[in-house]
Amino acid sequence: MGEHAKVFHKLGVGRLRGLASITALIFLFSFLLITAFLNWMQIPIIQGSPLIHISRNTKKHHERVEVPLNCTHAALQGRKCPQNYPNVFEPVESSTGTCPDYFQWIHHDLQQWKTTGITQDMIERGKSSAHFRLVIVGGNVYVEKYSSPFQSRDLFTKWGILQLLRLYTGKVPDLDLLFFSGDRAKIMKRDYQGPNATLAPPVFRYCGSEEALDIVFPDWTFWGWAEVNIMPWEDTLRAIKKGTERLKWEKRQPYAFWKGNPYVAEDRLDLMKCNLSDKFDWNVRLFHQNWSRATQEGFKGSNLEDQCHYSMMLMIKPEYYDFFSRSLVPLQHYWPIRRKDKCRGLKFAVEWGNKHSRRAQAIGKAGSKFIQELLTMQNVYDYMYHLLNEYSKLLKFKPTKPPKARRICVESLGCPKKGIWREFMEQSIVKSPSNKLPCELPPPYEPQAIRAFLDNKEKMAKRVEKWETGYWNKQNGTRQ
Structure with missing residues (x-):
C-alpha cells in the first residue's frame, strides 16, 4: 500500500520509505512505507492501545477504573477539560x-x-x-x-x-x-x-x-489516519494478521507488489517504470492509488488487510528511517533493493524468492514477527x-x-x-x-557497536548486490 502520509502516507502523504513490498504482512505501513522515499515508509505503521483492565490503586488492584471520552454537555459545561x-x-x-x-x-x-x-x-x-x-x-x-x-x-x-x-x-x-x-x-x-x-x-x-x-x-498513524481510513495501529495490526491468515504461503502470488500514489515522489515515479507492460515483465505488480476516488467509493479497495497476498518484504534502500526501522536487518527481516536500477533488482528478488521458497518464507516471517511482537x-x-x-x-x-x-x-x-x-x-x-x-x-550503544551493526547491514546488502550481478551476467551470457 503506499501512502499514509507518513506512512501509509505516511501513505497518503507520506514517505514511501522504501519498501517496494512484496510482503505479506506488514510492513505496509506506509508508515512503514512511509519512510523511505520521504514520502512514506512502507512498513507497517502501528497503532493502538492495549490497555484495559487497570486498577486505581494498590489496595484495590482488582477494581477496574475506566475513564472514556466524555463529551456530554454536563461534563463539559464551564470547562473543556474535566x-x-x-x-x-x-x-x-x-x-x-x-x-x-x-x-x-x-x-x-x-x-x-x-x-x-x-x-x-x-x-x-x-x-x-x-x-x-x-x-x-x-x-x-x-x-x-x-x-x-x-x-x-x-x-x-x-x-x-x-x-x-x-x-x-x-x-x-x-x-x-x-x-x-x-x-x-x-x-x-x-x-x-x-x-x-x-x-x-x-x-x-x-x-x-x-x-x-x-x-x-x-x-501519527499509530492513532489512526482518518483521511485515508487507516485505523489506529492496534486495530490495523489485528486486521493485517487476519488478512495474512486467509491465504497460505504456497498460494501467495509470486510477484512484487506496491500500491500507492506515485505522484508524490520521484522515486515512486521511477518505481512505476517497473510495472508490467507489453514489452517487459519485471515480476512486479504496481497499482496507482487514487485517494480522491477511494474516498468517494468508501475505500472499498484500500483496506491494508486485503493486500496480504504476497510474501517477504522487499525494501528499496531507504533515505529515511523511523524510530524502529533502523534495527531491521537485510536478509533477516527484509530483502534489500538498490535505489538505482530498481526493475532489475526487483525481478531478481522475485526470482530468488520463488526459487528459495523456504528462505524467503523465513525472512517474511521474521519481519512479521518483529512487527507483531516488538512494535506493539x-x-x-x-x-x-x-x-x-x-x-x-x-x-x-x-x-x-x-x-x-x-x-x-x-x-x-x-x-x-x-x-x-x-x-x-x-x-x-x-x-x-x-x-x-x-x-x-x-544503555546506549557503544560507538564501535553502532559501527559494527551498520557495517553488517551494508555487508548483507552488498551480498545481495553480488548475487544480483551474477544472476544478470548469467542471463546475458557474460562472465562474472
Whole structure:
C-alpha cells in the first residue's frame, strides 16, 4: 500500500520509505512505507492501545477504573477539560523487562545535546522550523501552533501524547519541545558544523536521516489516519494478521507488489517504470492509488488487510528511517533493493524468492514477527515515554506555559470531532492508567557497536548486490 502520509502516507502523504513490498504482512505501513522515499515508509505503521483492565490503586488492584471520552454537555459545561481522570500513577506490577533493542537509538538521537544541554534560546530559534510547540507542566499539556501541516497529522500526534500521559499518569516529566509534522528534514547537520556554527535547535519529527538532526518520534498513524481510513495501529495490526491468515504461503502470488500514489515522489515515479507492460515483465505488480476516488467509493479497495497476498518484504534502500526501522536487518527481516536500477533488482528478488521458497518464507516471517511482537502499542508508548524522559533531562530551564499557548486535553481535542475522526479517537483512547511500569531503557550503544551493526547491514546488502550481478551476467551470457 503506499501512502499514509507518513506512512501509509505516511501513505497518503507520506514517505514511501522504501519498501517496494512484496510482503505479506506488514510492513505496509506506509508508515512503514512511509519512510523511505520521504514520502512514506512502507512498513507497517502501528497503532493502538492495549490497555484495559487497570486498577486505581494498590489496595484495590482488582477494581477496574475506566475513564472514556466524555463529551456530554454536563461534563463539559464551564470547562473543556474535566478533572475526573486519576492523577497518580500507582503500578501494582514491576517493569515487564528490558525494552526492545531499537530503544537504544533514543540515546543516539539525543547525542547532539548531551554536552551542551537544551536552552530556551535553542527552542526560540527552532520555532520557525516547527508546526507547533508542546509544553507539559505538572501533567497539563499546552500547545502553541505556528502553522498547519497536511491533513490531521498534528491532531493525532497531540492525541497520542495525551494518551501517554493518561497511561503513565503523573510520571511524564515537565518538558518543552518543538514538533514538525512534515516529510522533509528541517535541522540539517551541515548547517550546524564549523567553528562559528550555532547550536542546533531540537525539533521532533516522524522520521530521520543520516544528514539531519531531527529527533525521531512515532508517527501519527499509530492513532489512526482518518483521511485515508487507516485505523489506529492496534486495530490495523489485528486486521493485517487476519488478512495474512486467509491465504497460505504456497498460494501467495509470486510477484512484487506496491500500491500507492506515485505522484508524490520521484522515486515512486521511477518505481512505476517497473510495472508490467507489453514489452517487459519485471515480476512486479504496481497499482496507482487514487485517494480522491477511494474516498468517494468508501475505500472499498484500500483496506491494508486485503493486500496480504504476497510474501517477504522487499525494501528499496531507504533515505529515511523511523524510530524502529533502523534495527531491521537485510536478509533477516527484509530483502534489500538498490535505489538505482530498481526493475532489475526487483525481478531478481522475485526470482530468488520463488526459487528459495523456504528462505524467503523465513525472512517474511521474521519481519512479521518483529512487527507483531516488538512494535506493539505498549512498546510505542514506552518508546515515547523514554524519549521524552531522556529529552527532559537535557533541558537547562524550567518549562512554563508560553503566553500564546492553550491547554489541550482529550476532551478539547476529541469532543469537537465528528465521524471517523471521533471514531478513531475513541478506539485509541487510553481509558485507565497502566498497572505496571514502562519497560527498562537499555544503555546506549557503544560507538564501535553502532559501527559494527551498520557495517553488517551494508555487508548483507552488498551480498545481495553480488548475487544480483551474477544472476544478470548469467542471463546475458557474460562472465562474472
